[in-house]
Amino acid sequence: MSQDNSKSLLLRGYVVLVFIFVFTPIVTSFIFSVNSDRFPTIPLGHFTTHWYETIFADPDVWDAFRVSGIVSITVAILATFIGFCTAYTDYRYNFTGKALYLSLALLPPTIPLVIMGLAMLALLARINMSGEIYSIIVSHVVLCSPFAMAVIRMRLAQINPDLESAAWNLGASNWRAMREVIIPFCRPAIASAFCLTAAVSFDEFAVAWFVSGLNKTVPVIILEILQGNTDPQINAIGSIVFITSMTLVVLAQLILMRKTINQTATGI
Amino acid sequence: MSDSSPSRPLVTFDGVSKRYGNVTAVHTMNLEIYEGEFLAIMGPSGCGKTTSLRMLAGLEEPSDGEIRLDGQRINEISSVERDTPMVWQSLALFPFLNVQKNVEFGLKMRQVQAEERRQRACKWLERMEILDLAERDISQLSGGQKQRVALARSLVTEPRILLLDEPLSALDANLVVRMQGVLSRLQKELGITFVYVTHSQSEAFAMSDRVVIMSQGRIEQLGSPREIYRSPASRFVADFVGANNILSGTVSQAGEDLEVKTTLGAFRCRTRTGDAFDVGDALDMVISADLVQISLEDPNTQNSLRCRFISEEFVGSIVTLFAELEDGSDFKVQARQRDLANMSLGEESSFFASWSTTDAHLIGAKE
Known part of the structure; x- marks a missing residue:
């Protein structure tokens, strides 16, 4: 009993350490974003929102947020749609070459981002499509679809295969069954995939940097600011990005968890 | 409203086969299902009973033969257009819809207006x-409760067959x-056809007018x-249904009262009308466990066997005794608990099982 206790205490300590390791830089960055000193030193100066004001006074930053917003929402819609279609194909059909189909569908995240960015640039430049907002969108859809597919595929793995047949049996056509049964069943996963892909796209730097041209996304403009000067503006914009993506990811997780708990009780 | 006398077939399976690759799940099946009857299809798992039902529902297409509903070929009609609702083993209720919406589903698919839906x-929920x-x-x-929702959902379109x-x-x-x-009453009140697939004898026998026994894709009986x-x-049916003892032998004397020679001795059996056996024919004698009398002393009739008591299974008023014959094969006896009370059977004790000449059922062995 006491051995169990000390073990769990040790484990808890370890978890706390891991969290400290992960979050210290982020928390530090946030603290210095509201600190009046120009350089990150201790002791701290006084509280200020000066750096946030400076950031938002810069029209380039506004532009970047606008581009990032358009890109991540469009990407989320397209990637979730493609992810759903891929996952459903996998769930519903058996065909030769399915393993190949699946590995191709899941391939993009395994490619190093720099290579991906370069390849995208090479291709898009050749067909005169680089440097536009849609170039970023296209590249990010490639990158994000597998995440959407993975999330939705997990949900489809829980569906009782009789549900779809039951819908047909009750007079629903293929499309109707999809609309009335498959999509409602997958709705939490679809919402979750939407948030997740939006977060991935909003965060992504390397590929966006290669293909964006003059349409800079937020991560790209961060690098630009960093190259120019090293005041806490960076910390301010970094904190905003972090909060945005964290919110999206946490939301994705919450939606998925709440529904799963609800419906595991429903049983098979 | 109900007309339980077999009138005309509502569903006809005409030489229907279903193959998956080189596996044949259903083998040239011929079956007529009548209007308003409760038909059970029963068999061990993998016998083709569910496949037959799914073909009727339009969820599988026959590889061969024709399925007719009301005289019309329906092989090519998709499940969506047939009104052959099914109650699933998993129930397959839609977890994201409430009870009412589940029941309304079939009506919604048929474009029925919201209010009428x-x-x-509600009418079916109430029922x-x-x-x-x-x-x-x-x-x-x-x-x-889920079961009742599933039934209401299937019946809400008022089909002729469930x-x-x-x-x-x-x-x-x-x-x-x-x-x-509930099911039995419902079927009688509605007067529609129920086709009920099960592996449980008690369910099949309790509810149905007729029972189909299937094995390896074929109808056995x-x-x-x-x-x-x-x-x-057939021997398969005798093994599968009830608690039967089967003794194999050959006919040693033909006639109305046959004599059958087995490794355990010769037994006398009254043939039923229609059965004709010649001397030398191989056959199986089926002795139902509930038609066996037991006694501690040798009853000195020809149809008796000495049994060694092994164990008993007590399920209320009926007791099943498991015993071993002289050649080591099993023998089952069912008796009322109170008839056994004064026999004090214990381990290693033996008793005699006997049956009358009219109680053995004869099955000619297939060549």
């Missing part, structure tokens, strides 16, 4: 005695008996529960 769904659960989520229901695929297999024993009553119980048509 609601009324018709299934679950109207008060209309707004509940499926996850909040008990097993029996298909049931082992719907009671997930319920506990008490509830199964209750739901059997089709008849009333009583016929199947008392006159199994």
